[in-house]
Amino acid sequence: MHISFTEMYDGRPTFTGVVYKKTIGNYTVHHDGLAVLCELSNRIRKQLIYPTADPGSLRQRVQKVVELEHMDPLAVGDEVRYIQAEDGKGLIVELLPRRNKLTRRSAVPKPLHHGAHPFEQIIVTNVDQVVPVIAAAQPDPKWNLLDRYLASAEAGGIGSLICITKLDLVKKNEQALTAALDEYQRIGYSYVLTSSFSGEGIEVLRETLARRTSVLVGKSGVGKTALLNALQPGLGLRVKEVNQATGKGRHTTTNLEMFPFKGGGAIVDTPGTREFGLLEFDDDPALLFPEMRSLVGKCRFGMDCSHNEEPGCTIRKAVMEGQINPRRYQSYLVLNKELLDVSRNL
Amino acid sequence: MYPEIYKLSKYHHPERWGKRSSEDVFKCHYCQAHVCTHPILSGVNNRNHCPYCLRSRHIDLLQAGDRMSACKAIMEPIGLTVKQRQKKYGNGRTGELMLIHRCSECGKLSINRVAADDLTERLMDIFYTSFGLDVFTQQQLKASGIQLLLGADHKLVTTQLHGMIQH
Numbered sequence A: 001m002h003i004s005f006t007e008m009y010d011g012r013p014t015f016t017g018v019v020y021k022k023t024i025g026n027y028t029v030h031h032d033g034l035a036v037l038c039e040l041s042n043r044i045r046k047q048l049i050y051p052t053a054d055p056g057s058l059r060q061r062v063q064k065v066v067e068l069e070h071m072d073p074l075a076v077g078d079e080v081r082y083i084q085a086e087d088g089k090g091l092i093v094e095l096l097p098r099r100n101k102l103t104r105r106s107a108v109p110k111p112l113h114h115g116a117h118p119f120e121q122i123i124v125t126n127v128d129q130v131v132p133v134i135a136a137a138q139p140d141p142k143w144n145l146l147d148r149y150l151a152s153a154e155a156g157g158i159g160s161l162i163c164i165t166k167l168d169l170v171k172k173n174e175q176a177l178t179a180a181l182d183e184y185q186r187i188g189y190s191y192v193l194t195s196s197f198s199g200e201g202i203e204v205l206r207e208t209l210a211r212r213t214s215v216l217v218g219k220s221g222v223g224k225t226a227l228l229n230a231l232q233p234g235l236g237l238r239v240k241e242v243n244q245a246t247g248k249g250r251h252t253t254t255n256l257e258m259f260p261f262k263g264g265g266a267i268v269d270t271p272g273t274r275e276f277g278l279l280e281f282d283d284d285p286a287l288l289f290p291e292m293r294s295l296v297g298k299c300r301f302g303m304d305c306s307h308n309e310e311p312g313c314t315i316r317k318a319v320m321e322g323q324i325n326p327r328r329y330q331s332y333l334v335l336n337k338e339l340l341d342v343s344r345n346l
Numbered sequence B: 001m002y003p004e005i006y007k008l009s010k011y012h013h014p015e016r017w018g019k020r021s022s023e024d025v026f027k028c029h030y031c032q033a034h035v036c037t038h039p040i041l042s043g044v045n046n047r048n049h050c051p052y053c054l055r056s057r058h059i060d061l062l063q064a065g066d067r068m069s070a071c072k073a074i075m076e077p078i079g080l081t082v083k084q085r086q087k088k089y090g091n092g093r094t095g096e097l098m099l100i101h102r103c104s105e106c107g108k109l110s111i112n113r114v115a116a117d118d119l120t121e122r123l124m125d126i127f128y129t130s131f132g133l134d135v136f137t138q139q140q141l142k143a144s145g146i147q148l149l150l151g152a153d154h155k156l157v158t159t160q161l162h163g164m165i166q167h
Helices: A042-049 A060-070 A143-155 A175-186 A202-209 A224-231 A314-320 A326-343 B120-132 B135-144 B151-162
Strands: A004-009 A012-023 A026-031 A034-040 A079-084 A090-095 A101-105 A120-125 A129-135 A159-165 A190-193 A212-218 A257-260 A265-269 B025-027 B034-036 B074-082 B097-103 B109-113
Touching (some): A034 A079, A042 A090, A129 A143, A143 A159, A159 A175, A175 A190, A202 A224, A212 A224, A314 A326, B074 B120, B074 B151, B097 B120, B120 B151
Parallel strands (some): A159 A190, A212 A265
Antiparallel strands (some): A012 A026, A026 A034, A257 A265, B025 B034, B097 B109
């Protein structure tokens, strides 16, 4: 076991590990292949949870309560430093700097009322690639949602790999599917076609995921956990069929968990997400779309262009000339509007 | 209160409850007039042009209502046509009156139903000015399968706009 003697905590040696699973108050930390159940030191909890709101804010009190209610200082994938307690458990004493993070805007009732406001939900940290999982059918692919997964990954500086599941359901009619996916390939995203039922594409996906830390994200019922079961036989994770009446998934996976991958690396399984948005992005959101990135700043109004109705917009011109997919452009417009609404607290 | 034809229940559906009333009103980008889109006034479910200047915007790309066009330029009214009916024994030219729009930037052509509150005088002006359309536009209309109403269709247009003339 690696002991970092240079880092001592209250005279005791500390160990470095990665959070693989978290439940309320407990964190499973992996260190050299061993899983240690840890709790969070009150010192770190207090240090992280203290309100950071602007002291001049008129609503400081409400903001503090909301943050205390929702804030979890650790996320799956975090590297932490912990000490061994007497009962075999560990005590996390320090959160190490994060390499990257995949976040989303929390779901809030609309219209906003009684001070409710969205906050940043950290899904996972320190990952090498995001794998948006889209079902070929049941439920039907939501390309706009895929655009949001890809944009969130870009915002976190993480690469993406599109994974299509349930290919066996559209085996005879997959031209429309591959046409849409070729569009993504053209702008630089690679994709894998798989079927957990027939096993098609599983080996290709296994090689792509090996030696890397990946996170599976997608709608409920698209087959994220079934894919994990197929990739790693023996996990025996619980899966359910989609509701035949509504065609929607059933929210079977309810917690985030990272699984060590046999070929090296790890995979994070996540609960299904019906909506996925960004909380904030300081730059032009067009930078999150690789095909628009090179055109940002070249409009008549420079960086002030919102690429919506301004004359002389290069991005709009590129859409009209067929260089940018109109559906991707619409995804950008909706995302941009949402970011504006959130910033205005609408 | 309202005639049953308007099916108010459809517009008062729970899916529309969250929508702001401002979504039922738009401001014409050309003449700046505020236009109410409620079907009670216009008689159409999808109002796409200003009833005063009859101009529209190029916001649909592949099909009506998809809102996927990035052009967003003003669409000028260039003439009138009638809706083609697919009745086996019916007269193909008895459909309702439609406006022909052409995008001022990219030149895309589209047609839309004339609404009940469209200014009749403006419609007649467009009908008369469409007689002088250039050959290129006429060929473009023909290629698109849009039948432009010309002088011989004067009676059809006036009948559609003002009703049957009683003798």
